[in-house]
Amino acid sequence: MCLLQKKNLLVLCTVALAFFTSCDSLFKENEEKEPLARVGDQYLYKEDIASLITEDMNAEDSTLFVTNYINNWASKQLLLSKSKINLPEDRLAEFDRLVSDYRADLYTRAYVEALVLQEQDTAITESQLRDYYEKQKENFKLSEKLVQLRFICLPGQFLDKDQVVTKMKDWETADKTYLDSIAVQFKKIHFNDSIWVSTSRVMEEIPPLNSTNEAEYLKKSQFFELQDSLEVYLGKVTDVLEINDTAPFEYIAPDIRQLILNRRRLDYIRRIETEIIDEATKKKEFEVYGKNN
Incomplete structure (x- = not known):
């Protein structure tokens, strides 16, 4: 055998050896997938559920989890097989x-x-919000009563309650300053009586208020004092909006913002759908047959 033939044979043997070695490695990798269960020709492998075993599981918990998972998997596979037959x-x-x-x-x-x-533009100016509000105002009817109020929650044994009552009613600048200065003695405070709050939210903050008595206490210009076993609640209602009144802009503005964003989103999706059809048509990737038939 000539030297050239020997070299070619050596190369061929080397390639063959590398091929069988790589195949053997491939087969081993397949064999390394450890099966946990089989139903027909479907296998559940250990790696399929490895990520479901969390670090906080002890050995007993993980064993129970794996057993239950296998049984559930097998049940689904068997039912699926039966369903395809029957x-x-x-x-x-x-x-x-x-x-x-x-x-x-x-x-x-x-x-x-x-x-x-x-791509969506989420920037919305107050001018855009107000413009939308004015155009759709008739559609923004309240489904719940709103109030503007200020209130304080005092400990049951608070010594200067009468003075706090007077300050809450008068509500001059000096009164606000005084109440702010002793606010650390209060359990709850809400002095911003220019914002609208739903009655359900008020009742969450003032437990003695409920659906049966709120109409008595949450009236315009009403001052109220309520008490439970631990605390005293002092409140002054400055304004009220009833169910079916037009929702104030400040209250409904977050909802309007979301409505505008949703509309932009839908418009953008429609534009995507139109553009993708047009592009596919131009590229001859999309055709409709039989239009004129």
Whole structure:
């Protein structure tokens, strides 16, 4: 055998050895996947549930978890196999279509949402909010009573309650300054009586108020004093809006902002859908047959 043939044979042997070595390595990698259970030709591997075992599980907990997981997996696989055998073909075809549609929806929704997050303009000026409010004002009717009020929660044995009552009623600049100076003695305070608050929120903060007595105490210009076993609540209502009144701009502005953002989002999605169809049509990637048939 000539030297050239020997060299070619050596190269061939080396390549063959490398091929079988790589194949052997590949086969070993496949064999290294440790099966936990089998149903028919479906396998559940250890790596499939490895990420579900958390660090806070002890050995007993993890063993129980794995056992339950295997049993649940097996039950689903067996039921699935039985369903494919016993359900009518038309039902199976319908389910396959639904699964395919759901899979497509998951992918497309995730992609579209990513585009929206990347491109959507979230800047909205107060002028835009007010313009929307004025145009749609008749649609912003209250479904819950709103109040403007100030209130203080005092410990039950507070010594200067009468003076605090006087200050709360008079509400001059000096009164506010005084109450601010001793605010650390109060359990709760709400002095901003220019903002609108729902009655349900007020009742959360003032437990003696409830749905049966709120109409008596939450009236315009009403001063009230309520007490439970631990605390005394002093409040002054400055204004009230009833159910079906037009919601004030300041109260409804966050909702208007969300409405505008939702509209922009829908408009952007429609534009994406239109552009992607137009682009595919121009590139001959999308065609509709039989339009004129």
